[in-house]
Amino acid sequence: MLLDHMYIAALVTRIQNNDSNAFAELYALTYQKEYNFACNYLKDPVLAQDALQETYIRAYKNIARLKEARLFVSWLHSINFRVCYTMLEKKKNTLENLGDESYHNIVDSNPSNKPESQTIQQNELSEMQGFLAKLPSKERQAITMRYINQMTLEDIARVMECSLSSVKRYLVNGRKVMKTYMNERRT
Incomplete structure (x- = not known):
């Protein structure tokens, strides 16, 4: 699904002018693409949902600082990437501290970590x-x-x-x- 960046930019402007309904619409338009990225990156649908929750909270809190509304999709993806990266590193470090094998061996061997298509x-x-x-x-x-x-x-x-x-x-x-x-x- 291709995103209409001009429409999204208009929604961002509305959000920056305190229109909370616009954020719900923006979320609905962008969620699936960001969720797919998080699932692919983290290889865990539940962890991906947590990542998306954190991503959208950060976006909502900081959207007023976004100077160019047309860059929202890239900005949101950047937040999502950083959240996923941090989560993966924390999980990897936790598993290593517990003496388990590497995180990737554990995740890759578990087919239930793949999102349903x-x-x-x-x-x-x-x-x-x-x-x-x-x-x-x-x-x-x-x-x-x-x-x-x-x-x-x-x-x-x-x-x-x-x-x-x-x-x-x-x-x-x-x-x-x-x-x-x-x-x-x-x-």
């Missing part, structure tokens, strides 16, 4: 999660933001706080690795 696109996303999980963190983030969340290269660079050339390198490397995994699966 309701559309063809979500089915394809579910199938690709196994491949994405094998990618290094930066490549996984770049691939997810570009191809699942349909973000521009510039927005990805801003969210990941890196150069445009780094984003391109992450995408190229990530696609190569994913192609290798898909070819191995077919044989």
